[in-house]
Amino acid sequence: MFRKSKDFFYYLSLFLILFLGGISIYLAFPNKNLQVLLLAMTGFFYFLWGILHHYLNHDLIVKTVIEYALIAMLGVVIAAFALKGGSIF
Amino acid sequence: MKKKLAHLFFPHESNNFRAKILHHKILSIFIIFFISLSFLFSSFKTAYPAVLGVSSDISSQELLLLVNNERKEKGIPPLILSDKLNTAASNKATDMFEKNYWSHNSPEGTTPWFFIKETGYNYVYAGENLARGFNTAHDLLNAWMASESHRENILSPNFEDVGFAVVSGTMDGEETILVVQEFGGQKVIQNEESIFSPPEETIKGLSSLSYEIPVGKPLIEVRNLSFNISFIIISLFIFALILDLLIIRQKKIIRLRGHNMDHIFFLLLMLSLIAILNKGSIL
Numbered sequence: 001m002f003r004k005s006k007d008f009f010y011y012l013s014l015f016l017i018l019f020l021g022g023i024s025i026y027l028a029f030p031n032k033n034l035q036v037l038l039l040a041m042t043g044f045f046y047f048l049w050g051i052l053h054h055y056l057n058h059d060l061i062v063k064t065v066i067e068y069a070l071i072a073m074l075g076v077v078i079a080a081f082a083l084k085g086g087s088i089f
Numbered sequence: 090m091k092k093k094l095a096h097l098f099f100p101h102e103s104n105n106f107r108a109k110i111l112h113h114k115i116l117s118i119f120i121i122f123f124i125s126l127s128f129l130f131s132s133f134k135t136a137y138p139a140v141l142g143v144s145s146d147i148s149s150q151e152l153l154l155l156v157n158n159e160r161k162e163k164g165i166p167p168l169i170l171s172d173k174l175n176t177a178a179s180n181k182a183t184d185m186f187e188k189n190y191w192s193h194n195s196p197e198g199t200t201p202w203f204f205i206k207e208t209g210y211n212y213v214y215a216g217e218n219l220a221r222g223f224n225t226a227h228d229l230l231n232a233w234m235a236s237e238s239h240r241e242n243i244l245s246p247n248f249e250d251v252g253f254a255v256v257s258g259t260m261d262g263e264e265t266i267l268v269v270q271e272f273g274g275q276k277v278i279q280n281e282e283s284i285f286s287p288p289e290e291t292i293k294g295l296s297s298l299s300y301e302i303p304v305g306k307p308l309i310e311v312r313n314l315s316f317n318i319s320f321i322i323i324s325l326f327i328f329a330l331i332l333d334l335l336i337i338r339q340k341k342i343i344r345l346r347g348h349n350m351d352h353i354f355f356l357l358l359m360l361s362l363i364a365i366l367n368k369g370s371i372l
Binding site for chain 1: 365
């Protein structure tokens, strides 16, 4: 998985984003509105991380940007849907 | 059918070497689907609460039975259901929903003891347990018994009476079932300190907002349905990403796209949060 040493730092930063996002969402329980806000922030930081990762790898194209945005949105929307019992907003 | 499934999940010439389910168009469709479903659920819950809504199998009688069973096991006299404490619990639940707070004290600083005193119940000892988001009385009691402070209230010999309110409403943006349990004791037990101090505030008249929202049993439990749909769809995408990743690596296909591994980690976090946070809360 970590072919180059820099991959290690990329994934370390990703795990840090996901860990901090996960912990903050867990600690916000049972405030669902705050949880959704933190979910959206985690998704946004994941999107930024994806772009930065590909930019530094010199393989960033528009399709990749859209892909990270869609995956982030999909994850956030589905998780919010489940956490708020069928209502996202 | 087999061909369609292969097109959907296997990277192949037909789908430009990327599982069709991971194409931008399909991802967008799923996002729009969930947003639409959210609006549909909200409208349906309002229009047809008997079909789609939140429900709970918790009843005051069952809670009383379970609490008294716990007390009986420890040789403590059973609690008696008090109408006054039931009213106090109901008023407290209404206040919590109206002012949207999840705390023993209201944002204005009103303590639980105010709600007990305003019913005319003169206590020497008083206590309060709160819970939200539980489906069964057993799960709820287990959660209370697992917490030292809640267990102390349930097993305290100072309390003789109890009142419950099981009310549905919206709190922090979530439609939920709130359970309020008020304890009271009117006899002074010698050589023991009272568990809680009496309230300091002036007692006002009975709240005109005192009402109990009946918890109906809808045909479809919205929390379970939304949890199941979300869990299945996220798992499906994780499965598709893993399959796509394995085949691409096996066939050594080079693509200029996002990394599946990143998406898998992100969606795994979402899946874990859904699974972990789908539970009730006590206070």
